[in-house]
Amino acid sequence: MQQHSENFLDNASEALGNKSQAEFRDLMALFTPLVRDAAVQGFEGFDQLRSHVKRIRQHSLDNLDHYLDTYEQHALENGNQVHFARTGDEMNSIVLDICQQHQATRIAKGKSMVTEETGLNDFLQRADLEVKETDLGEYIIQQAGETPSHIVGPALHKTAGEVRELFLDKHELGERDLSEPADLVSEARSVLRRHFLEAQVGIIGANALIAENGYSMLVTNEGNGDLCANLPPVLIICTSVERILPRAEDATAMLRLLVRSATGQPQTCYTSFYSGPRREGDLDGPVETHIVLLDNRRTDILASDYREMLQCIRCGACLNHCPIYTSVGGHAYGWVYQGPMGSILTPLLTSLEQSAALPNACTSCGRCEEVCPSLIPLPELLRDLRHQEMEQKLTPSRWRFGLKMHAWLARHPRLYQFFTGLGIPLLHLVGRRRGSFRRLPMASGWTSQRDFPSPQGKTFMQQYKAGRKAQ
């Protein structure tokens, strides 16, 4: 997918200007944390579970060479062809080659963030393949020519009315009643059912790969991923190297966290484990199966201080709880991953230069870390990225100068107190009547979005000293 994270600030301003969309996001920001909280409270040992899965994931990453090797052996034993791709382009080419070997023209695709990352759909479509997303949310945005606004609910930014207009426009089915969401779901079901039955290749992602038996885990509510995995004669699973877990029970322990954090459900409808092609005597299932394992800088992350980010299970909880994400929406982030996890992954998987605004899209409120089922210290990683920006001089020179000045002053307490002792009373005098400032010199970025409260006469240190004396 084309990246345009460098436009984050413009995208965000535009998003904030669209009132009805902003109101809808406010509503979702109230609703999604509620369902997640209820589900988490319904699971007594949630914190214990988080720590357990964290230890397992850490162990898996620490020994990834061992587990990847074991996984590959079992996957081959199960009859798969296993491919490795260093980059997104390599993954796309591998998939296209397989499709062309089978003279495939129709592809049924399940939800896969990895293939969003590599831009697989566009790549296959350029080679004249008809690729249809089959997850309802993904299908909607594909038809609308848009990109996902949320890693779990890619079309949640669209109202039922907009989806209705879209279907009336795209499906030539004449007059019909599409007044309820159920009508829309039903229509998508029948349109896509035909595609499922005709597709020659199914492409899906994986929520986990299991080293001990070579199975991959697929979690869905709709069953679309399972149709992709079972109906077409060729199946391609596109996923990435860090998805590997030692045992099946580790994958389902993680599932307990995933379902509650993502949709607030105690359980999703379909949790499926696929090992390979059709067995002797089977009446259905693919006859050929491929697993394509993507790196795309994940091994760099593994070797870096950002390693914990590889424990992300793509649940979307940090998005739903982020004040920035819920204000500006997912499209502002300009790539596949949004919110706090996106603000870390995007710079790491693409480049910090291209996405320098993202680590700054953070109020350090800490809600993301609180809810993250993988216990990833997201605010800390964001801060480290900001630090890196400073070091690489990606931060605007004005900011850097200001920060340097501040750091210098902070190291010289007497001077600091002297200057603040001058500034604070001055601000108090000027602003006392109104109680706040609409505009301040050298802080227009801050005051463009909110008022600055006028300080009350004395600095903290002055008040502190006075207080001590009085005691």
Added chain:
Amino acid sequence: MTGSARSEIFARIRHASRGAGAEQIVGELRSLGRAPAAALPCDDLYTAFLVNVLNNQGTVDCAADRSGAVAAVGKYLYEHYRTHRLVAGNDQRLAAMPWRDAGVLPRFGALEPGETVAMSYARLGVAELGAVVTFTGRANPAANNLLAENHIVLVDGAELVPDLEAAWATINMLTAEEGRPRGINFIAGPSSTADIEGKLVQGAHGPRQWHVILLAEAGEEIVEKAREIATPG
């Protein structure tokens, strides 16, 4: 391309891994212990399973034995579809059921276009999830789970397990005996989606209805109790 990609990726991972031996890794993993499971909604395993099936928007029934199960299926088919037909995989346990006694006409094989109801015999049921588990294969073609409008699943009370860890212990034993099936499917509800405005709609791409019949003595009582406890959203 993929050969050199493989060795390059492996080299990079090896560089970032700690290079522990297999034995040490196995030992360490074992020492990490077991994950906590979700608490069951009540003490009785059978009831807990049915409560969670109901919470997952499934419908439930019970039967004390095979004749009872056939009668329950016959009644369900007639009430919902005014039919006696269904499709089932070549499962010996299903083939041995006294279908004729209840006038049900099963066709054994994979679901064909135009057929609406499929029936499976679960390999096990998981109370923690309110899920049934099926294996793909001759005994249960994938199409039967996925393409039917209505999926009826029979599960033996004796084959219920409390949680996911127990489920894998059973599955690992079964696959060690029978070989690994192509697919292991945990099914916990009719297919659904909340992709439009977050509103839950049943019948996304898979079955619109999911009906679970528990084979157990004193089933009636269990079903009644489960209905009292369940809180389907």
